[in-house]
Amino acid sequence: MQYLPNLFFAIALIAGIGFFVINIRKLSRNIKLGKDVNRTDNKSERLKNMMMIxxxxxxxxxxxxxxxLHIIVYVGFIIINIEVLEIIIDGLFGTHRVFSGLLGDNFYGFLIGTFEILAALVFVAVVIFWFRRNASNIKRFLSKEMKGWPKNDGNNILYFEMVLMSLFLIMNAADVHFQEAGVGNTISQFIVPLFDGFSPDALHTIERTSWWIHILGILVFLNYLYYSKHLHILLAFPNTYFANLNPKGQFNNLEAVTTEVKLMMDPDADPYAAPAEGAEDAVPEKFGASDVTDLNWVQLLNAYTCTECGRCTSSCPANLTGKELSPRNIMMKTRDRLEEVGKNIDENKGVFVDDGKQLLNDYISPEELWACTSCNACVEECPVNIDPLSIIMDMRRYLVMEESAAPQELNMMMTNIENNGAPWQYNQQDRLNWANEE
Known part of the structure; x- marks a missing residue:
């Protein structure tokens, strides 16, 4: 019976970390469904972006x-969780505040005191965030894509952080030996009066209960991340590292189009020649993207990294003028479709079975795609270097090059360029008539 709590702790720890690893492997599998793209160049610049952003x-x-406020929560939450290492050691070996003996009372007291101050600051910042999200009528939190689960998800994380920070302080306040030592109890000492009159056994029960809920809450939080927009806590680092380093507005050339053009320009090429035996390119490559598997893996990483903060949408000129487009919604819908594809693969023993759906039309409408002005405001504003524009442009390419489904005005322009060498509907011989007018 003496070692039963340690055994229970070990089981909870293994289960929590094991389930997290399973979800991370699933996440990696889903991202790798995207097409390959090389983002290994300029390692120093990529590392700099990751460190800075x-x-x-x-x-x-x-x-x-x-x-x-975000920096307070980010720094506080990360640093406070250093204390989790002590909790794990104590939980596995039945010790109590093992680092106090190893680091000495003064240094240990300094660390815990710092953690308590940060915990209080995080709690205050999170409360402010809750009011901003729920009571301040900030437009980017009121968009239609932020109804239901996205709104609840944002609040759930805030509740998690409030509870975890409170439990940390209560755990310290109810620890009689820690309070009597008089080191590190910078904030928890103000909670101690709430426990006046409690017996030592009652205080021990409160301290142990807070300790257990705190560590179990952290394990639950860890596994909740996969289902939450707060996955960016982990993915912001690879996402900023692998972000596109080309100048904003520089579009990539489709290799399939380049191949077709070279074939057309080669006088010796036989467009009707049968493909070489065993060649995988017998079926021409699709132009653009109609589903998530047509996108590249960095775009799918972008979708999982989206923080749903709405900075992209709040700066989008199309959205500001009342059009349907929301860059945030583009990323959220891409992630939703990717999750649906991943579940399909799981249910069918590792093979995707056509479900009659695709990203285009079922999730993202052509109206949204054509509303984009390609100004790159969304890319510039994103705090973790997500690129909604690249997904929009790839889907536009599919509409134009595979379905000939561009808007009428665009089709007229392309027809004029093809026939007249200019966007306007004038014969080539008449193009310079304006210069002769007086």
Whole structure:
């Protein structure tokens, strides 16, 4: 019976970490459903971007209020969880505050005191975030895509953080030996009066209960991340590292189109020649993207990394003028479709069975795609370097090159370019008549 709590702790720890690993493997599998793209160039610049943007939060502070509060939560939550290492050792070996003996009372007290101050700051910041999200009527939190689960998900994380920070402080306040030592109890000492008159046994029960709920809550939080927009806590680092380094507005050439053009320009090429035996390119490659498997793996990583903060949508000129397009919704719908494809594969023993759906039309409408002005405002604003525009452009390419489904105005322009060498409906001989007018 003496070692029963340690055994229970070990089982909970293995189960929590094991389930997390299973979900991460599933996440990796889903991302790898995308087409290959090489993002191994300029390693130093990529590392710099990751350190500045993901770790240093450099793009968050462009909006100072939310940026400052986010840094408090980010730094506080990460540093406080260093204390989880002590909890794990104590839980496995039955010790109590094992680091106090190893680090000495003064240094240990400094660490825990710092953690308590950060915990209090995180709690205050999270409360402010809750009011901003639920009571401040900030437009980007009121969009239609933020109804239902996305709204509840954002609040769930805030509740998680409030509870975890409170439990940490209550655990310290109810620890009689820690309070009597008089080191590190910078904030918890103000909670102690709430327990006046409690017996030592009652205080021990409160301390142990807070300890257990705190660590179990962290394991639950860890596994909740996979189902939450807060997956960006982990994915912001690879996402910023593998982000596109080309100048904004520079579009990539489709290799399939380049191959077709070269074939047309080669006088010796036989367009009707049968493909070589065993060649995999007997079926021409699809132009553009109509489903998530047509996108590249970085775009799918983008979808999972989306923080749903709405900075992209709040700066989108199309959205600001009342059009259907919301770059945030593009990323959310891409992630939803990717999750649906992943579940399909799981249910069919590792093979995707056609479900009659695709990203285009079933999730994202042509109206949304054609509303985009390709101004890159969404890409510029994203705090973790997500690129909704690349998905929009790939889907537009599919509409134009596979379905000839461009808007009438665009079709007229392309027809004029083909026939007249210019976007306007004038004969080539008449193109310079304007210069002769007086």
């Amino acid at each position: 993901a770790l240093g939060q450099s793009k968050m502070v462009k909006r100072p209020i939310s940026g400052f």
